Amino acid sequence: MTVGLNEYLYLSAVLFAIGFLGVLVRKNTLIIYMCLELMLVASTVALVAFSRYNGTMDGNVFVFFILTVAAAEVAVGLAIIVALFRRRQTIDVGELNALKN
């Protein structure tokens, strides 16, 4: 078996779908957050593979920005989760239903 661009893209698609599945089925906000990170990482795999197979730098540089934005996002998101826990004593999305009905 030869490894081509397609294999990397399949891997990226599968990783993205697993992250998506996690966001859909899990109830713990922290796990949902980890799955979001997983989806971001899956997209970086596709970017780096495209970059390598086209011989350009742009995808690689874009991964830099994704890394930075993800780090900022994690910091803010976790602060929000902590604030949420302080106020409601839970981080289960099933119990955070203030807007329901």
Place this chain on the structure above:
Amino acid sequence: MSAILFNLFAVFTVACALGVVFNRNTIASALCLLLTLVGVAGIFALLEAFLLAVLMVLVYAGAVVALFLFIVMLLDVRGGERRSFTKATVASGVISAGLLVTGLIGFTKRGAQVTAELPADVPASGSVLKAYGEQLFTTYLLPVQIVGFLLLIAMLGVIVLSKKFQGLEDIK
């Protein structure tokens, strides 16, 4: 050789990613995420983007997962074990994720086929450190500035969010 390594890393990454989703314990999920990121770093090394592989381990595995673990321990989540999934949740989740992956793979298959194998004349531009610096400080200078500013704003946001307010008057 690279095909074997690719298969190894791909299986490892996907297995650990499934571990993130289906683990019963939050800390075990975070550790699975760590292993997934290590696997992705291996994939990056196979694609000859060595700097990105190192950054992946440093930034994601080092900082982000450590932050997650801190928060898990800080919150000491009551009933950290997850409840069993209901049938409806699993069915809808699997169907939508399956649709997504079928769509993406179909898109890849039908899309313009670049090459089955990597041609020898395509340069591995991501393996040279100098190329990153050159790009970041010429073509992408403005985005770098903006991202720096974004980090500053995120830092300020975290400080404001984690401050204890007595009442709504404090915020104003």
